[in-house]
Amino acid sequence: xxxxxxxxxxxxxxxxxxxxxxxxxxxxxxxxxxxxxxxxxxxxxxxxxxxxxxxxxxxxxxxxxxxxxxxxxxxxxxxxxxxxxxxxxxxxxxxxxxxxxxxxxxxxxxxxxxxxxxxxxxxxxxxxxxxxxxxxxxxxxxxxxxxxxxxxxxxxxxxxxxxxxxxxxxxxxxxxxxxxx
Numbered sequence: 323x324x325x326x327x328x329x330x331x332x333x334x335x336x337x338x339x340x341x342x343x344x345x346x347x348x349x350x351x352x353x354x355x356x357x358x359x360x361x362x363x364x365x366x367x368x369x370x371x372x373x374x375x376x377x378x379x380x381x382x383x384x385x386x387x388x389x390x391x392x393x394x395x396x397x398x399x400x401x402x403x404x405x406x407x408x409x410x411x412x413x414x415x416x417x418x419x420x421x422x423x424x425x426x427x428x429x430x431x432x433x434x435x436x437x438x439x440x441x442x443x444x445x446x447x448x449x450x451x452x453x454x455x456x457x458x459x460x461x462x463x464x465x466x467x468x469x470x471x472x473x474x475x476x477x478x479x480x481x482x483x484x485x486x487x488x489x490x491x492x493x494x495x496x497x498x499x500x501x502x503x
Contacts, residue, residue: 327395327397331424334463336436336457343483356401363384363388363406376454376456384406425491426469427470428473431474444456471487
């Protein structure tokens with residue numbers, strides 16, 4: 323199967339559901355024989371961007387590095403699934419322009435819902451002052467203005483969000499003969 327490379331960029335607050343949705347999308351695409359790589363923000367930070375902090379400059383550099391790897395893979399026909407908070411609109415747009423075949427998926431959930439889902443206890447630490455510059459609390463999150471796909475994880479079941487992403491990719495011409503279950 324000849325496939326078109328594309329970077330699928332999941333962005334949203336911590337706890338919005340980026341990793342959960344992207345993992346399920348990856349499973350479905352692998353089951354159908356697509357070549358893909360997953361770049362999860364947490365995993366990338368322990369390897370590719372180890373040593374970077376959470377200042378705006380470091381966050382931008384983190385996204386540039388993820389974008390660089392995504393671009394290499396995308397131009398070689400790989401579907402790249404990125405799951406990263408990537409809070410700043412300008413750097414997401416910079417990466418989009420460099421990659422070209424780029425689909426932004428806004429995983430949208432209200433801050434209160436994300437805080438309720440906070441399995442790592444990060445929001446609690448941010449509210450108590452233990453974590454400085456935490457996106458959504460003490461640092462801004464700039465929501466996408468025109469994402470290709472938007473999932474409202476406070477209103478949709480997981481399978482609805484996953485199918486929305488898969489159907490969106492098919493509609494945009496990145497997937498063919500997709501079987502959505």
